[in-house]
Amino acid sequence: MKKAFNVIYEDNHLLVVNKSSGILVQGDKTGDKTLTDYCKDYIAKKYAKPGAVFLHPVHRLDRPVSGIVVFARTSKSLERMTALFRKREVHKVYWAIVKRKPPEELGKLTHWLVKDAEKNTSKSYDKEVPESKKSELHYKRMGKLNDHWLVELRPQTGRPHQLRVQLSAIGCPIRGDLKYGFSKANPDGSINLHAFHLVFVHPVKKEKLFLRAALPEEPFWEQFLEFEQTKSSNRHLDQTFSG
Template identity: 35%
Template sequence: MLEIIFEDEFIIVCKKPPGIPTQTPKSGVTDMVSLLKNYRVSKGEPHYVGLVHRLDQPVEGVMVFAKDKKSAAALSAQMQAHTFEKYYYAMVEGTFSPACGTLENYLLRDGKSNVSSVVPKDTTGAKRAELSYETVKTMEDRSLVRIQLKTGRHHQIRVQLAHAGHPIIGDKKYGRNTPGYLPLGLCSYHIGFIHPVTKKKVVYEITPSGAVFQQVSYE
């Protein structure tokens, strides 16, 4: 279940499978943080795992975790400064026009329902959300788009794409409530950041493995 992409004494880069939470307070539920803590302990290392960023439970993707507090602080600072690169592939309904562009909205999160909505700018508690998109491939009824996050809001990509009229395939929360099950067509395939100790730019990528991404070339 745990797929390590890169590891040194300061960071662990790994792939989060779809369906596994990044972190959860629920007892008895496997999450990425607990998996990595157990992994470190099994190697005789301290169990500390610094959480730097999150992915929604149904989303697969590449993630970085810190192995000490100083590295966690350095990576978190990059997140706050919006210099941490995050690119996603999304399989969406329909075809974007124009084929590339920017989406900017204001989102409001409902903590009780765990749902975010697009609201007017002056709504109390609303937060600005921005992403850029580029159509990679168009098929009969769907499109593969590349997403770059400019901000990191709750369910941001899912909410903004649905609001734009192109919900993500398999997204029952923000898209069509179609019968049967389709895995969410969203993958965080690229992260880039400055290594907290070497200070060198590093980039890590994965190829989406979800069913909705099959038969698509990513070259």
């Protein structure tokens, strides 16, 4: 059985992990064990903490998505990290694999999304409609391999299912994402969307963190590693695309 997560960064204020696909970040009606539960168990065991562990996810990743998730270990860091996300001072980089070639090498997508809580889906519109939220992302085509394209995504906003819906809206649904129009599921139920890099200023120590979550240990993903020419030593990560 694959591990629920691997630790990327840890101190007294934050726990940052690389989540496996298929794990919920926070509880839902399935009642399945969550990433939050797994990480609380890890903290309790590692630091022999009796009683309840304070640990809160600062943002979410959809269940079939893998990659970086940040947890706050104190109420102070939770408050400050939440503010960083709200003010868009956290730079996020995702990798997605799609079958259809995205129209431009470097592009920007702007849509207005409406969430349907009942169906747990979001719908995109090209202009503002009632209850819609503006959603923006920049993308770069990284290259083609075995009939699929690797796309790097940089969301400017953080809407539910945003990357999945916006790529689907331009006719490039993410591999494995049946919910948003891909033709067939991945054998393990994942979709090929990975939260790869996160760059932000530490909420307490005030130093800049450059965090990277390794791609899933899975043959289809691993072949795309050749496109990662810019390793995490690239300190301009928040301004540039990889490669």
